[in-house]
Amino acid sequence: MNTIMKRRSIKAGLPPGSLIYTGEKKSETIQIKLFNYTVDRFEEKVIDLNDVSLLHTEKSNVHWINVEGIHDVNTIEKLGRCFGIHSLVLEDILNTGQRPKIENYEGYTYIVVRMLFYDNELGEFTTEQESFILGENYVISFSERKIETYNTVREGIRQGVGRIRKMGADYLIYNLLDAIVDNYFVVLEELSEKIEDTEDELVSNPSKSTLQVIHKLKRQMLYLHKSVWPLREVVNSLARSETPLVKDSVDIYIRDLYDHVIQVMDTTETLRDILSSMLDMYLSSVSNKMNEIMKVLTIISTVFIPLSFIVGLYGMNLTNMPEYNWPWMYPVVWIIMISIATLMLIFFKKKKWW
Incomplete structure (x- = not known):
């Protein structure tokens, strides 16, 4: 927590729109990959960092510009000038401690969500910021490092499977958000198994280490709750938005995504209640053991x-x-x-x- 506050304090006193990266450098290099597709054809290539300003979008094509690594401020600034992105939006992209939100600007929509990763070795999950720019026929995604969560979306574009190449950029942003929410279920499944193992240990032989695990899980669930809860507002605002960037044909998919977010929230609340009852169970078990x-x-x-x-x-x-x-x-x-x-x-x- 102190490290996070220290990174944020770098921007203290600077005017709004000052571009400073406040996160951790999670990749050595920045890679910008372009997916350019229509119903009949598909192109995938890596854009050289010096050619960022040469990016353009053809109206008949859908473009997904996937930026992996955002620690180079100059590259992000060039990309922002190329697509006319406001300096405040670029500032939020570089400030990786943003709360999930959605903001509508002239010609594009800015979306921030949290990506979850579970570390089996450490037994805990980490969060990273994912930022999206939704334009008329393009989507720009900003990731702190290379991630595998979007592999299903990439393969869908490459193989032409499903509706993704038949529809526009709004359907692409739905697929990207859906991949993130689906990954939430994977993290929740890992946490659920960890909670079940701790509960079995709590019943059989509670110890001080069990109490430490419970407190660690409660802290993780608190962070998870803070990451998931605002996402409901983001998806709901996207579904109810009157912007022409989201067509009526995509609304039904976004409403389905909203249902998935609600399921994640319900599961999160259930696990939090279980952890609270486990703490009471631990105190009761210790008391019973002392009584024996x-x-x-x-x-x-x-x-x-x-x-x-x-x-x-x-x-x-x-x-x-x-x-x-x-x-x-x-x-x-x-x-x-x-x-x-x-x-x-x-x-x-x-x-x-x-």
């Missing part, structure tokens, strides 16, 4: 009370105690103490106190 220990110690103490009385009575070494002179007094005392302890344990067992 105290019960055993109490039974032992209760058994030894009469035995301590007998030992203390005959440990006074008084000369006028006639039992001292009895030849069988020592084994008799042992028999009495063993009998008392045995009878008490039988009594406790019968009462199911032990």
